[in-house]
Amino acid sequence: MATNRSGAARPNGAPQTKVCKLVLLGESERGVGKSSLVLRFVKGQFKEYQECTIGAAFLTQTVCLDDTTVKYEISDTPGKERYHSIASMYYRGAHAAIVVYDITDEDTFERARNWVRELQRQASPSIVIALAGNKSDLAARRMVEFEEAQAYADENGLLFMETSAKTAMNVNDIFLAIARRPKNEGAAAKSSCCKVI
Ligand code: GTP
Ligand code: MG
Numbered sequence: 001m002a003t004n005r006s007g008a009a010r011p012n013g014a015p016q017t018k019v020c021k022l023v024l025l026g027e028s029e030r031g032v033g034k035s036s037l038v039l040r041f042v043k044g045q046f047k048e049y050q051e052c053t054i055g056a057a058f059l060t061q062t063v064c065l066d067d068t069t070v071k072y073e074i075s076d077t078p079g080k081e082r083y084h085s086i087a088s089m090y091y092r093g094a095h096a097a098i099v100v101y102d103i104t105d106e107d108t109f110e111r112a113r114n115w116v117r118e119l120q121r122q123a124s125p126s127i128v129i130a131l132a133g134n135k136s137d138l139a140a141r142r143m144v145e146f147e148e149a150q151a152y153a154d155e156n157g158l159l160f161m162e163t164s165a166k167t168a169m170n171v172n173d174i175f176l177a178i179a180r181r182p183k184n185e186g187a188a189a190k191s192s193c194c195k196v197i
Helices: 034-043 081-089 106-122 136-141 146-156 171-180
Strands: 016-025 057-065 068-076 096-102 128-134 159-162
Touching (some): 034 057, 034 096, 096 171, 106 146
Parallel strands (some): 016 068, 096 128
16 A cells, blocks of 8 residues: 555545745856756756746746656746845745856856855754756866866765756756755665655
8 A cells, every 4th residue: 555655545546746845046147047957847948048047937847756746846936146136035945056167167157156155044943955067068168177167066065967958967956856865864764855745
């Protein structure tokens, strides 16, 4: 018989449903690709001229993951520095954050580290943080080494992938890895980061 995460039987063996409130953060005047990652994940599309986000955008996507239905409630925030305080409103209450930088722009990696520090200080202590090194299709213009970002992610307990919204590389993977990730890495942690409903 199907059981929920506490081991109790679920009626009719219905699949478990989880809600994952997720926020995308990351700054640049040119755009690191937050909206493009969301567009790729939700609609399977990519736009060469993605308009810059003003305010914030909200999208949902539902996927089946093993025997669980995961509903992502995604807040896509603006990346221009002058909107930092708007973006910061959206991580409160989030189960997970994807902090995005552009592998061709060193400044965006520095800004990503600032976001991680802010999340570690001010977001929920159980928030799952993923770091996305986006625009991996532009590796010929790379300014941030994979190994440097991986070492930083390891030191800070972050999920890390290089992604490309353009080619779709690792885009589904990073969203799915978040839903699979335990709330914290303690030995006793068995529940995933998202809320079971
Ligand atoms: P703001 O909303 O202004 O914060 O930007 P953003 O982080 O949402 O970036 P956006 O998705 O608008 O992308 C900015 C530009 O980068 C657009 O012209 C995209 O087409 C381009 N872009 C996004 N992702 C990729 C990628 O993986 N590869 C390449 N080559 N270009 C990308
Ligand atoms: Mg945007």
